[in-house]
Amino acid sequence: MDVFVYGTLTNPAQVAQVVDSYTFVGAAVLEGLHPVEGRYPTLAPGGSVGGRVLRTDDVSALDAYEGVDRGLYVRVSVPWDETAESLGDDAVAVYVGDPDRLAVGDAVSWPGAGSLGDRVERYVATNEVTVRPTD
Structure with missing residues (x-):
């Protein structure tokens, strides 16, 4: 699975502590969401954020x-933009944190209305949120 990472998981040493096997596919930009800082970084509607695409089977x-499982983050599926069709998967997983938590x-x-996951998924589906490779 491809995962867009924008915080601590852009660091290979940190990723190696979390998953057994991975590769970085390359640099990318998440269009339609922007970073906000808190106890841990998360995303909010609008803007863009640079990061990396991580490929792993250890989701x-x-x-x-x-x-x-503790409700800190939800994992949502974001489509690749049209320039990324040759990368395999149709979509990239993105973790979005609960701003209140x-x-x-x-x-x-x-x-x-609804859960954070429902609201984020609806926003992604209706606001042209995509991941664009930059390499």
């Missing part, structure tokens, strides 16, 4: 690291 280890400094509002 359960990444979920555990990101605290998905991560004590972010900026006000972050995901529109709509």
Whole structure:
């Protein structure tokens, strides 16, 4: 699975502590979401953020690291932009943190009702959020 990483997991030494096997596919930009700082970094609607695409089969280890089961982050699927068709997977996983649980400094509002995962997925689907390789 391809995963867009924008925080601590851009560091190979950190990734090696989390998953057994991985490779970095290359640099990329996540269009449609921007970073916000808090106890841990997360994303908010609008803007863009640079990062890397990580390929691994050990998604359960990444979920555990990101605290998905504790509600700290949700994993959502973001499509590649049209220039990335040759990269294999149709989409890239992206971890988005719960701004209330991560004590972010900026006000972050995901529109709509429902769980954080539902609101983020709906935003991605309706606002041209994509991952674009930059290498």
